[in-house]
Amino acid sequence: MNYSEIKTCDIANGTGVRTTLFVSGCRNHCEGCFQPETWNFDFGKPFDEKAQEEILDSLLPSYVHGLTLLGGDPFEEENQEALIPFMREFKKRFPNVPDYSGVEHPSKNVWAFTGYLFDDLLPGGKKHTEYTDELLSYIDVLIDGPFIQEKKNLMLKFRGSENQRLIDMNEYRRSGNIVTILGS
Numbered sequence: 001m002n003y004s005e006i007k008t009c010d011i012a013n014g015t016g017v018r019t020t021l022f023v024s025g026c027r028n029h030c031e032g033c034f035q036p037e038t039w040n041f042d043f044g045k046p047f048d049e050k051a052q053e054e055i056l057d058s059l060l061p062s063y064v065h066g067l068t069l070l071g072g073d074p075f076e077e078e079n080q081e082a083l084i085p086f087m088r089e090f091k092k093r094f095p096n097v098p099d100y101s102g103v104e105h106p107s108k109n110v111w112a113f114t115g116y117l118f119d120d121l122l123p124g125g126k127k128h129t130e131y132t133d134e135l136l137s138y139i140d141v142l143i144d145g146p147f148i149q150e151k152k153n154l155m156l157k158f159r160g161s162e163n164q165r166l167i168d169m170n171e172y173r174r175s176g177n178i179v180t181i182l183g184s
Contacts (some may be wrong), residue, residue: 001082004044014111016065029116038072046175070113
């Protein structure tokens with residue numbers, strides 16, 4: 001897998017200060033995409049051990065709330081496979097921690113953006129692979145749906161068009177219901 005950029009002090013792609021990985025490769029080719037160069041799977045640099053360590057090290061300060069995956073599209077089949085070992089290491093270094101009542105919460109949360117619908121990632125969906133369920137298990141907030149130029153709205157938080165949803169993945173895992181957040 002290649003990546004186009006790593007931002008280590010991002011405040012635009014999720015809540016709080018974040019580290020953001022922009023993966024390369026996307027088959028959606030949304031009209032009006034803000035990063036069409038990332039459609040090409042060969043764009044950028046290899047997502048090697050050095051890049052992974054840069055990300056993991058950047059997450060160490062307490063003021064960094066978490067990691068965001070976007071692109072390109074992290075849910076392209078090739079990208080899912082490449083992200084799994086990295087996300088396993090991420091979770092090992094930043095495990096869930098219990099609060100005062102014993103309920104576990106992520107020490108660093110994970111947001112992911114995809115141009116595919118959440119249903120496409122579920123078993124039987126067009127983007128479901130042997131890696132999808134595990135990748136989804138690491139994600140706290142999933143922003144799904146393609147960017148649609150006609151539904152563009154600059155007033156939206158963390159998304160570009162009104163069809164896109166911010167899905168609370170922890171609630172989905174608890175209840176099986178898709179619950180959106182931030183009024184999406």
